[in-house]
Amino acid sequence: MTLTRDDCAALDRADPLATLREQFHLPEGLVYLDGNSLGPLPRTTPARVAEVMTQEWGQGLIGSWNSAGWMTLPQRVGDKIARLVGAGPGELVVADSTSVNLYKVVSAALQLAREAPGAGPARRVIVSERDNFPTDLYIAESLAREHGGRLELLDADDIPARLAAGRGHDVAVLLLTHVNFRTGRIHDMDALTQAAHAAGALTVWDLAHTAGALPLDLSAARADFAVGCGYKYLNGGPGAPAFVWVRPALVNRAWQPLAGWIGHAAPFEFTPGYRPAEGIARYLCGTPPILAVAALECGVDTLLAAELLGGMAALRAKSLALTRLFARLVRERCAGHGLRIVSPDVDALRGSQVSLARDEGAYAIVQALIERGVVGDFRAPDVLRFGFTPLYLRHVDVWDAAEQLRQVLESGQWREPRFHQRQQVT
Amino acid sequence: MTLTRDDCAALDRADPLATLREQFHLPEGLVYLDGNSLGPLPRTTPARVAEVMTQEWGQGLIGSWNSAGWMTLPQRVGDKIARLVGAGPGELVVADSTSVNLYKVVSAALQLAREAPGAGPARRVIVSERDNFPTDLYIAESLAREHGGRLELLDADDIPARLAAGRGHDVAVLLLTHVNFRTGRIHDMDALTQAAHAAGALTVWDLAHTAGALPLDLSAARADFAVGCGYKYLNGGPGAPAFVWVRPALVNRAWQPLAGWIGHAAPFEFTPGYRPAEGIARYLCGTPPILAVAALECGVDTLLAAELLGGMAALRAKSLALTRLFARLVRERCAGHGLRIVSPDVDALRGSQVSLARDEGAYAIVQALIERGVVGDFRAPDVLRFGFTPLYLRHVDVWDAAEQLRQVLESGQWREPRFHQRQQVT
Numbered sequence: 139m140t141l142t143r144d145d146c147a148a149l150d151r152a153d154p155l156a157t158l159r160e161q162f163h164l165p166e167g168l169v170y171l172d173g174n175s176l177g178p179l180p181r182t183t184p185a186r187v188a189e190v191m192t193q194e195w196g197q198g199l200i201g202s203w204n205s206a207g208w209m210t211l212p213q214r215v216g217d218k219i220a221r222l223v224g225a226g227p228g229e230l231v232v233a234d235s236t237s238v239n240l241y242k243v244v245s246a247a248l249q250l251a252r253e254a255p256g257a258g259p260a261r262r263v264i265v266s267e268r269d270n271f272p273t274d275l276y277i278a279e280s281l282a283r284e285h286g287g288r289l290e291l292l293d294a295d296d297i298p299a300r301l302a303a304g305r306g307h308d309v310a311v312l313l314l315t316h317v318n319f320r321t322g323r324i325h326d327m328d329a330l331t332q333a334a335h336a337a338g339a340l341t342v343w344d345l346a347h348t349a350g351a352l353p354l355d356l357s358a359a360r361a362d363f364a365v366g367c368g369y370k371y372l373n374g375g376p377g378a379p380a381f382v383w384v385r386p387a388l389v390n391r392a393w394q395p396l397a398g399w400i401g402h403a404a405p406f407e408f409t410p411g412y413r414p415a416e417g418i419a420r421y422l423c424g425t426p427p428i429l430a431v432a433a434l435e436c437g438v439d440t441l442l443a444a445e446l447l448g449g450m451a452a453l454r455a456k457s458l459a460l461t462r463l464f465a466r467l468v469r470e471r472c473a474g475h476g477l478r479i480v481s482p483d484v485d486a487l488r489g490s491q492v493s494l495a496r497d498e499g500a501y502a503i504v505q506a507l508i509e510r511g512v513v514g515d516f517r518a519p520d521v522l523r524f525g526f527t528p529l530y531l532r533h534v535d536v537w538d539a540a541e542q543l544r545q546v547l548e549s550g551q552w553r554e555p556r557f558h559q560r561q562q563v564t
Numbered sequence: 565m566t567l568t569r570d571d572c573a574a575l576d577r578a579d580p581l582a583t584l585r586e587q588f589h590l591p592e593g594l595v596y597l598d599g600n601s602l603g604p605l606p607r608t609t610p611a612r613v614a615e616v617m618t619q620e621w622g623q624g625l626i627g628s629w630n631s632a633g634w635m636t637l638p639q640r641v642g643d644k645i646a647r648l649v650g651a652g653p654g655e656l657v658v659a660d661s662t663s664v665n666l667y668k669v670v671s672a673a674l675q676l677a678r679e680a681p682g683a684g685p686a687r688r689v690i691v692s693e694r695d696n697f698p699t700d701l702y703i704a705e706s707l708a709r710e711h712g713g714r715l716e717l718l719d720a721d722d723i724p725a726r727l728a729a730g731r732g733h734d735v736a737v738l739l740l741t742h743v744n745f746r747t748g749r750i751h752d753m754d755a756l757t758q759a760a761h762a763a764g765a766l767t768v769w770d771l772a773h774t775a776g777a778l779p780l781d782l783s784a785a786r787a788d789f790a791v792g793c794g795y796k797y798l799n800g801g802p803g804a805p806a807f808v809w810v811r812p813a814l815v816n817r818a819w820q821p822l823a824g825w826i827g828h829a830a831p832f833e834f835t836p837g838y839r840p841a842e843g844i845a846r847y848l849c850g851t852p853p854i855l856a857v858a859a860l861e862c863g864v865d866t867l868l869a870a871e872l873l874g875g876m877a878a879l880r881a882k883s884l885a886l887t888r889l890f891a892r893l894v895r896e897r898c899a900g901h902g903l904r905i906v907s908p909d910v911d912a913l914r915g916s917q918v919s920l921a922r923d924e925g926a927y928a929i930v931q932a933l934i935e936r937g938v939v940g941d942f943r944a945p946d947v948l949r950f951g952f953t954p955l956y957l958r959h960v961d962v963w964d965a966a967e968q969l970r971q972v973l974e975s976g977q978w979r980e981p982r983f984h985q986r987q988q989v990t
Contacts, residue, residue, distance in 0.1 A: 165622075165625070172625065175626050176621075176626045178621075178625060179622035184618055184622075188610055191609060191859075192605070195801055196589045196591075196605035196610075199591070199596060200601050200602045203602075204987045208802060234660065234661070234664060234850070235660070235849060237824030237850035238824070241821070272825050272836060273825035273850070275836050276824060276838040277822070277824065279823065279837070279838050284710065291836060375855055376621055376629070376634060376851070376854035376855070377850075377851040377853035377854045395710060396706070397703060398661065398663030398703065400663075406944065408698050408943060410694065410701050411705070412701075423663045423664055424663035425661060425662075425795065425802070426802075427661075427802075427803035427804065427853060428802035429803075429855055430803075430855055430856045431803075508627070518832065518834050561630045
């Protein structure tokens, strides 16, 4: 049976999460499939940030560090994010960028792995996926150089064997982005963490494409370290602060090198020797960016609003319905145009995105779609990436996106030269 | 001759910079002497940040990285700050926090000093001032530990001799906050840089209490590295992003360890090996925090608005007039109450603040003043710190502050128990 747009509209009418879309400002007529790169503007954000500016900063001035709760804002918002990723209160803070937080946790993991009982001086290897997001690899490369170690890049499927092999004694850290940014493939956090621990290694998980996209239980998975991004599925705004989590059993056992004053046990004693705060607060560094953390809180609240409707599990069910639908429509309606679906077909392995690849013209096809109001993004060298965020996308949006894709391909419109002019960012 | 409040009002009427005050939202009746901790809200900031939220983010979404110039915003605002500190265009970027930027530059400086011709393995010592701001010392301590070096803390007056001594061969980095946060004393950047270079060391300058407060010429001083704060004299808002500058001759000669994707030569090629961008862009790390950088730009613009009125030189002249006036009024009207003026009496040595000390009650006196609408801050263990920012302070504000201080001291009001209850900040 062929699916019609009316069928999709019927699915939307039956969608118990449909009202969540009203939380966002979304430009009229746009099908926004890039929330995995930059989440849209929550309706509450402008007023909240305006309040922080005019009342808390403008009127309260320096006193707002106490009276408006600025000092503990990274913890307060951290506690909210913790609910989305299966961490406990007080275990997670908002701080810096994903890249900076990666530096903190990979460094701490290297230190702990080296100091573990039975660890030899050879335990300095960071294992990661060849196709991990570049910033993860760059930071790991930098730390491997500083610690006299090595970054070893493998295909995802080869990682378990590498950990299980006799050579496993040299692996200090397994560093993975839980959901691959390009393909949307999900790593098995439980199994890989177990394998890493068996090899004497610690795990660092980048949750950039997980937090707010999939249900997760960091505690149950016995993960060691995690970082995540505030501006994708958490809708915190462009360049929003990131977050960092450390397993409570480990958090006080390592220093992190970005030993700024806000991570000190007593920042306002102004004493010269560094003494890290107890708990996750030691992963703070400089003065928290209040406007940005306040905006992030509004974004996180858009996800917490789903808690009464089934929370992340319900969002995940809808996300899978949307990605399944898009893959089906691409197969049914865009066949014969050289597209390959590179995201996993199996639900349990697929994040909240569907990535396509094409030998030629991937960039131009994305540009032609954007002109038609369907915003995905291009990921070099050949990937068309479409994110499906169940908070605000409808089944008809999926239908419209596939239909525009079909028209771009069938018309050959993407061959027009203007779609081939590269910009810095997609 | 005794100065009266009317004399101060006359000085204000003759002040060619008086109109600059209109750039700020300042609560009615408040004398705000804490702009050296958190600058006040510029009138333009709420509308500009609202525009970034509702138009650039809300309407433009991911496309604003190109169309709204987000990708180059850290450079654009950096170029504006460069004009305030004597750096050239393209030499300075906005990024991360002061603490994180300190980590980048001290690390790069250690690396360069060690690799310099004639440098031995012993050249690993970081020299700093004992009373430097703690985050500078914590970051230096952390890097000294990682690099197998040592942080050596001296009294300010002992630094030149330490650099000149035969032991100078072991000093890799001289790390100083140009204007001491507690006393407001200015280090002689030219002389100390020369002495450091003669000793084979590189200089790192923290401009937290310099940028927007004093004229400065980083290029002429032949400084090597500098970082600075966005939320003090630059009025960028609570926890505003910081900035980082490297002498052009050095910038491509070292990597900095926070090798995030935005500092890569080609971030959107998504290639696995790290290749730093040319120039100061390699000191970027994660995705720039757009709302916060936009707010910072409004703050920086309040200083650039003085350029037609004489710029930093004119602001400095007024700042000195204000601090001289406050010191005089404290001497004349608050004598006999155990206050000591700890900021230098000599203009050329004094930043844009006057710090007082008292053996007992410094915290409580600051609290009593805040209740009376005169906002300074307490700096442990015994300092009452008052910042005088010529952009928005009037001579009558100085007079009123000194008068309230006199009343608090003469009445003994500060002895009331409520003024002794410690809060986390200020």
